[in-house]
Amino acid sequence: MSTRLKSQLMSASEIDRTLVRLAHEILEKSHDLDKLAFIGIRRRGVPLAQRLAAKIEALEKRKVPVGILDINLYRDDLTTVGHTPVLNATEINFEIKGMDIVLTDDVLYTGRTIRAALDALFDKGRPARVQLLTLIDRGWRELPIEARYVGRMVQTSANEIIEVKFQEIDGMEKVLLVEKDGE
Numbered sequence: 081m082s083t084r085l086k087s088q089l090m091s092a093s094e095i096d097r098t099l100v101r102l103a104h105e106i107l108e109k110s111h112d113l114d115k116l117a118f119i120g121i122r123r124r125g126v127p128l129a130q131r132l133a134a135k136i137e138a139l140e141k142r143k144v145p146v147g148i149l150d151i152n153l154y155r156d157d158l159t160t161v162g163h164t165p166v167l168n169a170t171e172i173n174f175e176i177k178g179m180d181i182v183l184t185d186d187v188l189y190t191g192r193t194i195r196a197a198l199d200a201l202f203d204k205g206r207p208a209r210v211q212l213l214t215l216i217d218r219g220w221r222e223l224p225i226e227a228r229y230v231g232r233m234v235q236t237s238a239n240e241i242i243e244v245k246f247q248e249i250d251g252m253e254k255v256l257l258v259e260k261d262g263e
Contacts, residue, residue, distance in 0.1 A: 083241060083258040089234060092253035095215070098231040099128075102213060103135035105229055106182060113140060115180045115208065119147040119172065121197050124186035127248040128215060132184065147172035149183075154196035176205040182229070186244040188214040191223035216242050216255060 090098070110116050116136075120129030126148050133144040148171040183197055194212060201210065213229035218236045234242060234257070243256040 082261045084261055086240065086257045086259050088254055089216070089242070089257050090232065090255035092247075095231075095253060095255065098215065099131055099135060102229050102231060103132050103139065106132070106213070107136060107139065109211075109228075110180060112180065113142060113144075115178065116182070117145040117147065117174060117176065117179045118182050118184055119149050119176075119201065121183065121185045121193065122148055122150045123249060124244050124246055125149075125184045127246045128186060128213070129182075129184040130248075132182070132213070145174040147174065147176075149197055149200055151193065151196040151200050154199045156192060156196065170200065170204070172204055176201070176207045179207045181207040181210045182213050183210055184213045186215050186246075187242045188212070188217045188225075188227050188230075189220055189242075191221050191225035194225045195223055215244060218242050 106116070107113075118129035118133050120126035129146050133146045136144050150170045181201065183194070183201065185193060185197070188194065198210065201207070211228040212225070214227045215231040217227055217230045217233050219233075220236070220238075236242065236257070239260045241258050241260065243258055245252045245254050245256065247253045
């Protein structure tokens with residue numbers, strides 16, 4: 081499948097400003113910062129979680145734990161992803177029982193990734209609360225899942241894709257709207 085660029089939705093500075101706003105929203109809605117933790121969904125949810133934790137640490141002078149969640153074995157489309165799922169391993173080096181977890185992902189679309197993430201998360205323990213944070217909410221939900229914290233809402237058509245590029249993974253920093261060609 082080939083794609084063509086339609087527009088750049090966010091620049092590096094716009095992403096950073098959005099993360100500052102989201103960090104402040106989280107602080108406003110968190111009752112006990114000692115129980116706050118971020119868990120990023122592998123891949124691009126991870127730098128999002130790490131950056132938000134760093135912003136809160138800078139604002140509050142306290143460390144916020146960050147975990148990494150690999151959902152490959154929990155996906156409901158395993159047969160369409162490939163013969164053998166690639167496991168990158170979940171890395172949660174803190175007790176999640178009783179914690180206020182902010183689950184982070186780059187783009188919220190059908191909700192199926194988040195459903196898989198919740199299954200994977202609850203296999204690790206029972207947090208007091210789980211809230212969802214996404215950089216981009218593009219609509220088209222297939223499951224009753226909504227984000228509490230949203231960087232930006234972007235209405236998309238069925239043949240459009242949101243591509244989030246993070247320095248840590250992609251060597252660049254931007255959010256793009258691209259269109260599938262020739263379907």
